[in-house]
Amino acid sequence: MIAILVSACVLGATDVTVVKNRRLEPNDNVAKVLYAAGLDEPTVDAVQGALRATGFDFKKARAGDQLRFVFRDQQLDALDYRRSIFTEWQVRREGDRYLGKKGQLEKETQLAVVELTVDTSVWDAAKAAGEKPEIAVTLSDVFAWDIDFYRDVQKGDRMRAVVEKVVSKGRVLEYGNVLAASYVGSTVGKKKSFRYRLPDGSETYFLEDGTSARKTFLKTPLKFAHVTSGFGSRFHPILKYVGAHNGVDYGTPTGTPVWSVADGTVVRAGWDKGGGNMVCVRHVMSLETCYLHLSKVEVKEGQRVQQKAVIGESGSTGLSTGPHLHFAMKRGGMFVNPLNQNFPRADPLPKTLIGDFREKADALDVQLEAKSLARAEP
Numbered sequence: 353m354i355a356i357l358v359s360a361c362v363l364g365a366t367d368v369t370v371v372k373n374r375r376l377e378p379n380d381n382v383a384k385v386l387y388a389a390g391l392d393e394p395t396v397d398a399v400q401g402a403l404r405a406t407g408f409d410f411k412k413a414r415a416g417d418q419l420r421f422v423f424r425d426q427q428l429d430a431l432d433y434r435r436s437i438f439t440e441w442q443v444r445r446e447g448d449r450y451l452g453k454k455g456q457l458e459k460e461t462q463l464a465v466v467e468l469t470v471d472t473s474v475w476d477a478a479k480a481a482g483e484k485p486e487i488a489v490t491l492s493d494v495f496a497w498d499i500d501f502y503r504d505v506q507k508g509d510r511m512r513a514v515v516e517k518v519v520s521k522g523r524v525l526e527y528g529n530v531l532a533a534s535y536v537g538s539t540v541g542k543k544k545s546f547r548y549r550l551p552d553g554s555e556t557y558f559l560e561d562g563t564s565a566r567k568t569f570l571k572t573p574l575k576f577a578h579v580t581s582g583f584g585s586r587f588h589p590i591l592k593y594v595g596a597h598n599g600v601d602y603g604t605p606t607g608t609p610v611w612s613v614a615d616g617t618v619v620r621a622g623w624d625k626g627g628g629n630m631v632c633v634r635h636v637m638s639l640e641t642c643y644l645h646l647s648k649v650e651v652k653e654g655q656r657v658q659q660k661a662v663i664g665e666s667g668s669t670g671l672s673t674g675p676h677l678h679f680a681m682k683r684g685g686m687f688v689n690p691l692n693q694n695f696p697r698a699d700p701l702p703k704t705l706i707g708d709f710r711e712k713a714d715a716l717d718v719q720l721e722a723k724s725l726a727r728a729e730p
């Protein structure tokens with residue numbers, strides 16, 4: 353258990369407030385942390401009773417839970433027990449007893465326009481724009497069928513998105529749905545996608561003309577994760593198609609999530625002398641994909657997987673000279689270069705919905721483009 357912060361401030365001649373922040377570490381329990389914060393036994397009992405009265409389950413206390421103690425004149429005045437960004441319990445002193453209540457963090461969803469310009473990496477571009485880096489992952493998901501965020505991103509590329517932000521007290525807690533996004537890049541060209549709700553309630557992305565953004569196969573077998581490095585550094589993925597061993601090598605740090613590029617059935621998941629830990633998935637159109645040298649396999653033979661399901665983590669097992677993912681594709685049993693394949697898009701919007709879609713997409717497009725013009729003409 354670690355004391356994160358201890359601060360004291362003098363409010364009056366005799367009124368001293370002390371705040372202590374504590375965190376549950378592995379193998380801690382709530383009582384242990386309460387004692388370590390300086391509470392005596394009757395107070396520990398009273399606080400635990402107050403928590404229990406709210407339905408607090410002590411067995412679910414876990415490492416990372418945060419406790420904030422406020423002492424007034426050396427007596428516990430308030431305790432906030434925070435489990436996640438949304439869940440918190442509060443214990444308050446009322447006279448000579450303690451009362452607990454479960455608090456729900458006040459939060460609201462706001463619509464915002466985010467603009468990123470890539471200098472060294474998407475991750476750094478997010479930080480430079482004052483956003484949480486998670487926005488990079490969120491945006492890579494929107495473009496997963498058309499843009500390989502490991503390979504296609506270049507210096508100077510620009511992204512804009514109309515995105516939901518879940519905000520509490522002025523702080524962004526997380527990103528919600530991306531309603532519209534555009535990407536302008538030297539390798540990628542210009543891409544634009546709009547989220548649209550279909551009559552059955554499902555939501556998916558369509559291009560400006562109502563074509564589906566989805567394809568049967570993703571652009572890359574690597575889920576975009578936190579790649580700290582930028583261009584030219586050791587871990588910037590190097591990609592090449594190697595004819596001799598029939599696949600594409602993605603140089604990527606061990607532990608990068610690998611996902612199935614399409615729906616299918618796992619036909620192989622296990623050890624191979626050359627391929628190390630490897631997974632192969634059979635798809636439609638007599639296509640099969642294989643993922644080699646994994647550090648971790650997370651599927652079993654016979655298992656159905658969906659597009660974007662994480663099947664393992666990249667590594668350097670088997671005959672491998674360094675951390676990389678070897679990605680292979682077969683069509684009718686013959687190896688093909690996955691980088692050269694053209695995959696069909698999912699069904700377009702039915703004609704009857706085009707009018708409604710255009711109306712909604714146009715409204716979003718104004719927000720995407722307005723920001724762009726503001727930047728273009730300083």
Ligand SMILES: [Zn+2]
Pocket residue numbers: 594597599600601677678679
């Ligand atoms: Zn290889």
